[in-house]
Amino acid sequence: MTNLEKYNKTFTETLGISEDELQGLEYQGISQWDSVGHMGLVSAIEDEFDIMMDTDDIIDFSSYEKGKEILKKYDVEL
Amino acid sequence: MDILKDKVALITGCNRGIGKEILYRFAQEGAVVYSVARVEGSLDKSAKELSEKFGSKIIPLYFDVRETDKAKDALINIKKQSGRLDILVNNAGVMKDALIGMIDKPLMKDIFDVNVFAVINMIQLAYKLMSRQKSGSIINLSSIVGIEGNAGQMVYSASKGAVAALTKTSAKELAPLNIRVNAIAPGMIDTDMFRSIGEEKVEEHLSNIKIGRLGTPTDIANAAVFLGSDLSSYITGQILGVDGEALV
Numbered sequence: 001m002t003n004l005e006k007y008n009k010t011f012t013e014t015l016g017i018s019e020d021e022l023q024g025l026e027y028q029g030i031s032q033w034d035s036v037g038h039m040g041l042v043s044a045i046e047d048e049f050d051i052m053m054d055t056d057d058i059i060d061f062s063s064y065e066k067g068k069e070i071l072k073k074y075d076v077e078l
Numbered sequence: 079m080d081i082l083k084d085k086v087a088l089i090t091g092c093n094r095g096i097g098k099e100i101l102y103r104f105a106q107e108g109a110v111v112y113s114v115a116r117v118e119g120s121l122d123k124s125a126k127e128l129s130e131k132f133g134s135k136i137i138p139l140y141f142d143v144r145e146t147d148k149a150k151d152a153l154i155n156i157k158k159q160s161g162r163l164d165i166l167v168n169n170a171g172v173m174k175d176a177l178i179g180m181i182d183k184p185l186m187k188d189i190f191d192v193n194v195f196a197v198i199n200m201i202q203l204a205y206k207l208m209s210r211q212k213s214g215s216i217i218n219l220s221s222i223v224g225i226e227g228n229a230g231q232m233v234y235s236a237s238k239g240a241v242a243a244l245t246k247t248s249a250k251e252l253a254p255l256n257i258r259v260n261a262i263a264p265g266m267i268d269t270d271m272f273r274s275i276g277e278e279k280v281e282e283h284l285s286n287i288k289i290g291r292l293g294t295p296t297d298i299a300n301a302a303v304f305l306g307s308d309l310s311s312y313i314t315g316q317i318l319g320v321d322g323e324a325l326v
């Protein structure tokens with residue numbers, strides 16, 4: 001599985017949505033991606049890529065696209 | 079005595095006072111302990127001795143609790159080495175007295191950085207491991223003065239009051255994940271911190287302790303063992319006074 005596929009899987013599995021809903025998806029844009037869903041998503045991403053995100057990045061992680069940018073900081077290329 | 083057998087614990091401020099004794103009791107009860115101190119190498123000898131004496135694993139870690147990056151590295155290390163964290167004891171703390179009218183910003187910052195902000199940071203880090211395993215016990219060191227107040231200690235008592243408040247809030251938030259959060263509120267415990275108030279004041283305080291003696295670090299460590307163990311598995315959000323019925 002590529003890193004992008006892994007990244008997408010964390011969204012679809014944690015938030016219970018399909019791949020075609022990912023582009024343009026924003027934090028609090030759907031009911032599942034509320035603050036509780038956010039913490040679950042962060043945990044899934046941390047587990048998937050074996051990283052520990054900084055609090056600032058968890059707060060900054062405001063969209064599907066922004067998450068990709070943040071992951072670069074942790075040497076995860078998508 | 080093995081009530082913490084194989085539990086993985088992280089304790090801050092282990093080189094002296096209450097933290098040193100919590101480390102001792104946790105080792106005695108069979109825990110795997112990541113023990114934190116500031117001065118590089120300062121725990122190496124005692125960690126080795128305790129490991130040999132009790133057959134438990136003691137791993138020293140060195141960082142200042144205000145250094146968020148180092149604290150994070152420590153948690154990553156624990157995740158890699160042990161894969162879990164069962165108990166966090168936020169023991170490291172500083173006490174500085176100043177009368178109203180003589181409290182400056184650096185004093186406020188010094189105390190709140192260690193006693194409050196570092197504690198919040200450690201809880202957020204521990205949460206990362208504990209939320210995945212859906213279990214954990216967090217023990218914070220508050221103080222009798224954080225509940226009752228004490229003349230000359232506006233900033234210190236406020237910081238320990240904050241610890242009581244953040245304990246109750248995080249207990250509420252983390253209970254659904256089976257993570258318990260409690261605080262110990264020691265009275266007057268015979269350590270460097272308490273002795274720093276001066277002999278005369280120590281005597282004066284002694285007469286205000288109904289049980290008739292100062293507390294020992296072991297009195298506090300025993301409470302920490304209880305709160306860390308499964309004996310307290312239904313106890314969360316509590317501020318446990320361990321003070322021999324002291325009056326402040």
Ligand SMILES: NC(=O)c1ccc[n+]([C@@H]2O[C@H](COP(=O)([O-])OP(=O)(O)OC[C@H]3O[C@@H](n4cnc5c(N)ncnc54)[C@H](OP(=O)(O)O)[C@@H]3O)[C@@H](O)[C@H]2O)c1
Pocket residue numbers: 090091092093094095096097115116117141142143144168169170171172173192219220221222263264265266267268269270271272
């Ligand atoms: N003793 C009492 O009567 C009493 C009463 C109520 C509450 N408490 C609380 O109980 C806890 C332990 O107190 P104690 O009496 O054992 O105090 P202590 O003898 O003064 O020891 C304090 C410990 O905290 C560590 N520490 C301080 N600042 C730190 C930092 N920035 N980073 C890492 N470690 C740091 C110290 O390390 P260094 O050696 O490197 O300084 C030391 O190990 C504290 O939170 C205190 O507020 C104590």
